[in-house]
Amino acid sequence: xxxxxxxxxxxxxxxxxxxxxxxxxxxxxxxxxxxxxxxxxxxxxxxxxxxxxxxxxxxxxxxxxxxxxxxxxxxxxxxxxxxxxxxxxxxxxxxxxxxxxxxxxxxxxxxxxxxxxxxxxxxxxxxxxxxxxxxxxxxxxxxxxxxxxxxxxxxxxxxxxxxxxxxxxxxxxxxxxxxxxxxxxxxxxxxxxxxxxxxxxxxxxxxxxxxxxxxxxxxxxxxxxxxxxxxxxxxxxxxxxxxxxxxxxxxxxxxxxxxxxxx
Amino acid sequence: xxxxxxxxxxxxxxxxxxxxxxxxxxxxxxxxxxxxxxxxxxxxxxxxxxxxxxxxxxxxxxxxxxxxxxxxxxxxxxxxxxxxxxxxxxxxxxxxxxxxxxxxxxxxxxxxxxxxxxxxxxxxxxxxxxxxxxxxxxxxxxxxxxxxxxxxxxxxxxxxxxxxxxxxxxxxxxxxxxxxxxxxxxxxxxxxxxxxxxxxxxxxxxxxxxxxxxxxxxxxxxxxxxxxxxxxxxxxxxxxxxxxxxxxxxxxxxxxxxxxxxx
Numbered sequence: 001x002x003x004x005x006x007x008x009x010x011x012x013x014x015x016x017x018x019x020x021x022x023x024x025x026x027x028x029x030x031x032x033x034x035x036x037x038x039x040x041x042x043x044x045x046x047x048x049x050x051x052x053x054x055x056x057x058x059x060x061x062x063x064x065x066x067x068x069x070x071x072x073x074x075x076x077x078x079x080x081x082x083x084x085x086x087x088x089x090x091x092x093x094x095x096x097x098x099x100x101x102x103x104x105x106x107x108x109x110x111x112x113x114x115x116x117x118x119x120x121x122x123x124x125x126x127x128x129x130x131x132x133x134x135x136x137x138x139x140x141x142x143x144x145x146x147x148x149x150x151x152x153x154x155x156x157x158x159x160x161x162x163x164x165x166x167x168x169x170x171x172x173x174x175x176x177x178x179x180x181x182x183x184x185x186x187x188x189x190x191x192x193x194x195x196x197x198x199x200x201x202x203x204x205x206x207x208x209x210x211x212x213x214x215x216x217x218x219x220x221x222x223x224x225x226x227x228x229x230x231x232x233x234x235x236x237x238x239x240x241x242x243x244x245x246x247x248x249x250x251x252x253x254x255x256x257x258x259x260x261x262x263x
Numbered sequence: 264x265x266x267x268x269x270x271x272x273x274x275x276x277x278x279x280x281x282x283x284x285x286x287x288x289x290x291x292x293x294x295x296x297x298x299x300x301x302x303x304x305x306x307x308x309x310x311x312x313x314x315x316x317x318x319x320x321x322x323x324x325x326x327x328x329x330x331x332x333x334x335x336x337x338x339x340x341x342x343x344x345x346x347x348x349x350x351x352x353x354x355x356x357x358x359x360x361x362x363x364x365x366x367x368x369x370x371x372x373x374x375x376x377x378x379x380x381x382x383x384x385x386x387x388x389x390x391x392x393x394x395x396x397x398x399x400x401x402x403x404x405x406x407x408x409x410x411x412x413x414x415x416x417x418x419x420x421x422x423x424x425x426x427x428x429x430x431x432x433x434x435x436x437x438x439x440x441x442x443x444x445x446x447x448x449x450x451x452x453x454x455x456x457x458x459x460x461x462x463x464x465x466x467x468x469x470x471x472x473x474x475x476x477x478x479x480x481x482x483x484x485x486x487x488x489x490x491x492x493x494x495x496x497x498x499x500x501x502x503x504x505x506x507x508x509x510x511x512x513x514x515x516x517x518x519x520x521x522x523x524x525x526x
Contacts, residue, residue: 041315048311048374049374049473050473051473052304054462054464054470054471054472055459055470055471055472055473056468056469056470056471057469057471058469074473077374078473081457081459081473082459082471085457085458085459086459086461086471107386107503109505110310110382110386110503110505111310111311111312111340119373123370123373123454124454147523148523151519151522151523152519154522155517155519155522159517162510163452164452164507165507165510168505181520181523182519182520182523184511184514184515184519185511186504186506186508186511187504187505187506189426189427189504191386191387194344194348195348196318196344196345196348196349198349199317201317205319206319206320206321207317207318207319208317208318208319208320208345208349209317209318210312210313210314210318210341210344235514235519236505236506237506237507237510237511237514238505238506238507239505239506239507240370240373240505241449241450241452242372242373242431242450242499242501242502242503242505243449243450243499243500243501243502244427244428244500244501244502245449247425247428247500248447248448248449248500251447251498251500252447254418254422256414256415256418256445256447256498257444257445259414259417259418260410260411260414260444260445
């Protein structure tokens with residue numbers, strides 16, 4: 001009998017979030033599940049790692065199931081590092097992160113703790129997927145997407161992923177009947193136009209809350225934003241080689257060495 | 264007379280770090296400088312943003328010079344957002360981040376607060392550069408690189424940068440005489456092999472310190488790591504469209520929609 005795959009599960013909303021509970025339930029139908037996830041919400045942590053503080057990790061029981069679970073005081077990237085180096089008996093066959101409460105499509109991938117965990121596993125050469133549902137609420141309903149999450153995970157286990165590529169999967173917040181299917185996409189060009197809410201504290205000092213409005217700058221029908229708006233689950237193959245290879249030749253033409261004025 | 268360029272300066276080592284002091288000094292010779300930088304070190308913060316806490320920003324005097332300076336309680340990405348939305352009278356002509364104490368070459372770009380600030384400005388469409396010196400110490404000597412930092416900045420002001428591209432500049436820790444020049448590079452494939460230093464706290468609970476060894480997996484002579492090892496300043500054009508465009512066709516061939524088993 002073939003051994004079951006070892007699946008590392010993590011997230012950025014914290015180990016008690018409904019999203020990771022849904023993901024654990026799905027992964028238990030595929031393989032042996034070990035959860036190493038933050039003990040508190042870490043949204044917007046980007047690819048932060050803990051350098052100047054200590055890390056705690058302890059085995060916990062969250063809910064019924066065959067999975068083993070560890071709660072960690074660090075960031076999502078810390079969780080993956082600790083899992084691989086300290087908590088797993090062998091290399092996981094796959095790492096899945098999420099299901100995030102809220103979108104990690106388009107530019108959100110840059111700020112995403114969910115995707116940073118997936119990328120961290122990708123850097124280690126482990127096939128890896130970040131899953132997100134476009135519902136920010138704690139009462140988000142993850143039932144509609146379970147078959148899709150399972151299928152995408154099983155396909156990554158079957159085909160593998162090339163070194164340097166992880167999948168960024170986003171799921172529209174609609175019913176199972178309304179989901180039109182899966183669409184392979186590119187990351188839409190978008191940004192957040194921040195509005196800082198300026199207030200005065202009881203001591204008379206100004207302070208700000210960061211808030212903002214998401215702006216899609218990209219009309220392309222091959223983008224994740226288009227897919228999500230039109231009822232598809234978006235899958236973007238994402239890489240952590242940030243090199244803009246196409247711009248190297250142009251940069252060379254600037255002839256920077258010629259223009260340096262050494263004193 | 265042509266107006267002087269408006270230069271936004273930030274970093275991740277904190278507003279008092281010698282590296283940003285050196286950068287401010289260089290930028291004062293090019294344009295009008297406004298500093299908005301973290302009030303404390305933020306290394307390893309990746310692209311974190313502050314969503315669940317308040318942000319303070321106050322004008323400060325750090326040292327002599329014509330620059331205006333603000334100290335901010337947030338992350339490097341927060342600093343850039345606050346600068347653009349709240350503190351600058353007009354859009355900056357360029358954003359420079361650093362000079363970081365320590366390398367942001369190869370995979371370090373992913374964890375880098377210095378580069379996250381540059382990328383944040385890039386998302387806003389502002390030409391942007393992250394500078395880093397390969398010396399982690401607070402007594403790092405930034406004298407060797409001032410002409411190069413100035414030249415690269417002036418060239419970006421002159422030529423601009425395409426939307427979606429920022430420059431990641433790393434400087435070897437050698438004397439001015441030893442620096443061989445500037446080399447346009449791609450990001451080397453590399454990772455950190457972590458070693459978690461496990462200790463026991465006075466209450467008998469295990470905790471960890473994250474430490475690790477950098478491993479360059481890439482022998483290419485066109486990489487930033489090669490350039491730095493051979494006495495060059497590396498310049499990598501870096502992008503925040505993470506899409507692995509070359510893998511989209513292959514992913515489509517998996518035919519994911521066919522294999523979904525809808526209950």
